Amino acid sequence: MAKTAEIEGYLSEALSVAQFKDYGPNGLQVEGRSEVRSLVSGVTASLAFIEAALASGADLLLVHHGLFWRGQDGRLTGWLRRRLAPLFAAEANLLAYHLPLDAHPQWGNNAQLGRRLGWQADRQFGEQMLGFSAALPQATALGALGEQLQAVLGRPVTLLPGDGRPLRRVAWCTGGAQSYFEAAIAAGADVFVTGEISEPQLHLARETGVAFVAAGHHATERYGVQALGEHLAERFGLQHRFIDVENPA
Structure with a gap:
């Protein structure tokens, strides 16, 4: 088991999150259990990814493209409600890192x-x-x-x-x-x-x-989140799996 807050604090420093001006929030976007054991990484926090990650037993989801972006109207309706509902029901955490993950010289x-x-x-x-x-x-x-x-x-x-x-x-x-x-x-x-x-x-x-x-x-952004997930699994003693939801774009 590892503490969610400890993982987020580590990533905030390791990815130099504060240095970036980004299009959305980096870090913990959905708060769930305070302690986690199973990490699933993926490119985008789509409904297909969330459902597959939760079905595999994940209590911590790590993505490059998160749920919240500059310019959204902020209402939890439609597609956003459908993505959030299973996370809340499972008490799962969602961590998202956009530009900090692009730029990192090792895991980026x-x-x-x-x-x-x-x-x-x-x-x-x-x-x-x-x-x-x-x-x-x-x-x-x-x-x-x-x-x-x-x-x-x-x-x-x-x-x-x-x-x-x-x-x-x-x-x-x-x-x-x-x-x-x-x-x-x-x-x-x-x-x-x-x-x-x-x-x-x-x-x-x-x-x-x-x-x-x-x-x-x-296709060009499948590898950073995998590398970061593997690193976190080793550092914090977590199970890790990468789930790739096919996308031709």
């Missing part, structure tokens, strides 16, 4: 994605320094990089060619970080990898010569 989404792809980050860039950048082990073509990403992530990726230059430096920021493309260009990247794509990215790739890859929001 960017660090974990880079580790799987063999990218050793040597600099960070962009707003709140969330973007990572690395020299590639060897110059490569965009098609080869796309094939590597597809093999690692298990899904198709969208490639926007630049000027066809050999790719020597990659920049990346997981999830919905398509707006970081200009910062990646300024940081000297030959290619930028993120989860999502918006209309302006095609024109920027064509006009700057820097390639752009959209590899999936969910």
